Amino acid sequence: PEAITVQELANRMAEKGADLVKALFKMGMAVTVNQTIDQDTAELLVTEFGHNIRRVSDADVEQDLDTTEDREEDLQPRAPVVAVMGHVDHGKTSLLDALRGSGVAGGEAGGITQHIGAYQVTMKDKSKITFLDTPGHEAFTEMRARGADVTDIVILVVAADDGLMPQTIEAINHCKAANVPMIVAINKVDKEDANPQRVRERLLEHEVIVEEMSGDVQDVEVSALKKTGLDDLIDKIQLQAELLELKANPDRAAEGAVIEAKLDKGRGPVATILINRGTLNVGDVFVVGAESGKVRAMLDDKGRQVKKAGPSMPVEVLGLSGAPMAGDRLQVVDNETKAREIAEYRKGVIHQKRTAQAPASLESMFSAMK
Numbered sequence: 001p002e003a004i005t006v007q008e009l010a011n012r013m014a015e016k017g018a019d020l021v022k023a024l025f026k027m028g029m030a031v032t033v034n035q036t037i038d039q040d041t042a043e044l045l046v047t048e049f050g051h052n053i054r055r056v057s058d059a060d061v062e063q064d065l066d067t068t069e070d071r072e073e074d075l076q077p078r079a080p081v082v083a084v085m086g087h088v089d090h091g092k093t094s095l096l097d098a099l100r101g102s103g104v105a106g107g108e109a110g111g112i113t114q115h116i117g118a119y120q121v122t123m124k125d126k127s128k129i130t131f132l133d134t135p136g137h138e139a140f141t142e143m144r145a146r147g148a149d150v151t152d153i154v155i156l157v158v159a160a161d162d163g164l165m166p167q168t169i170e171a172i173n174h175c176k177a178a179n180v181p182m183i184v185a186i187n188k189v190d191k192e193d194a195n196p197q198r199v200r201e202r203l204l205e206h207e208v209i210v211e212e213m214s215g216d217v218q219d220v221e222v223s224a225l226k227k228t229g230l231d232d233l234i235d236k237i238q239l240q241a242e243l244l245e246l247k248a249n250p251d252r253a254a255e256g257a258v259i260e261a262k263l264d265k266g267r268g269p270v271a272t273i274l275i276n277r278g279t280l281n282v283g284d285v286f287v288v289g290a291e292s293g294k295v296r297a298m299l300d301d302k303g304r305q306v307k308k309a310g311p312s313m314p315v316e317v318l319g320l321s322g323a324p325m326a327g328d329r330l331q332v333v334d335n336e337t338k339a340r341e342i343a344e345y346r347k348g349v350i351h352q353k354r355t356a357q358a359p360a361s362l363e364s365m366f367s368a369m370k
């Protein structure tokens with residue numbers, strides 16, 4: 001039997017929490033909005049307020065979400081999603097900056113990357129590559145795991161002077177676990193004490209055999225500082241991408257993954273979404289994890305407003321009911337009622353998991369209040 005807080009029930013019913021408390025009081029129950037009531041009481045309340053009882057289940061949720069496989073003939077080529085990973089300070093952000101021709105690394109507080117940055121870069125040949133910057137700091141294991149999860153290709157950045165370090169090895173393990181192909185970028189080769197060959201040898205110990213060592217993992221020597229080896233790196237990314245034959249259907253209800261989400265003081269909840277398939281439009285109604293919303297505005301990686309976002313594009317989405325969790329999936333649905341129902345249902349499920357022993361009976365509710 002399901003226990004639910006008065007407030008949650010009120011949300012599901014689109015009624016005021018205080019009105020439910022009043023009704024409960026008339027029924028002889030003194031509870032606050034934050035307290036849980038049992039299912040029978042909840043049903044009584046729902047009937048009292050003249051709502052139809054609609055118990056949303058996992059199966060109902062699935063029905064409302066379009067999870068059908070796309071037909072082969074609807075698929076179109078999409079840009080590769082490439083995550084840049086490696087140990088702290090090995091030059092991930094600098095390399096990405098060099099590839100983008102901009103200057104983000106210099107602008108970061110203390111130079112330490114603290115979140116996943118998502119960018120789409122147009123190459124000289126007009127093809128696009130989506131890059132995810134990840135932090136190398138040891139505290140960010142989970143972000144690296146997430147980075148490897150949503151990507152097609154990982155660029156493993158290893159500083160040629162420093163060599164293999166703990167987060168290099170951890171990133172290798174994430175790639176293996178996620179079964180994502182890797183390209184090794186041996187960075188800082190401009191430095192006097194750079195030893196690229198040593199990096200290749202040490203990689204052998206972790207079963208990463210680069211081309212230079214007669215293996216099949218592509219490797220390239222670069223200097224983000226001197227901007228050398230960059231064209232070579234791009235060629236290798238494009239070669240790897242071609243092998244993967246990346247495709248998605250752009251003409252369907254959008255689906256994406258939350259890269260990051262936050263509560264912005266001025267703009268409210270904001271989520272960076274990487275679109276996997278379909279096209280997300282301003283005005284689209286969606287569920288994302290246990291939140292719902294309607295796209296009020298979308299911003300690209302340069303902060304420009306966009307009206308639509310297709311496969312492999314990262315966008316900042318405004319218009320959410322709350323901040324979802326990184327890794328949550330976004331799915332477009334028909335209407336706001338459905339979206340709210342699914343989100344509230346998922347909130348209920350999450351809540352039940354958190355409060356395994358919620359007071360379910362009247363007696364236990366009163367004893368809990370003492």
Ligand code: GTP
Nearest residue numbers: 088089090091092093094112113136188223224225
């Ligand atoms: P985290 O995000 O904190 O993990 O670091 P990061 O890997 O993004 O490193 P970042 O790009 O911030 O660079 C770290 C330092 O290395 C900076 O001082 C860069 O200027 C320097 N650096 C990066 N690439 C090169 C390079 O190719 N050559 C030299 N000499 N220095 C570099």
Ligand code: MG
Nearest residue numbers: 092093112113
């Ligand atoms: Mg960085």
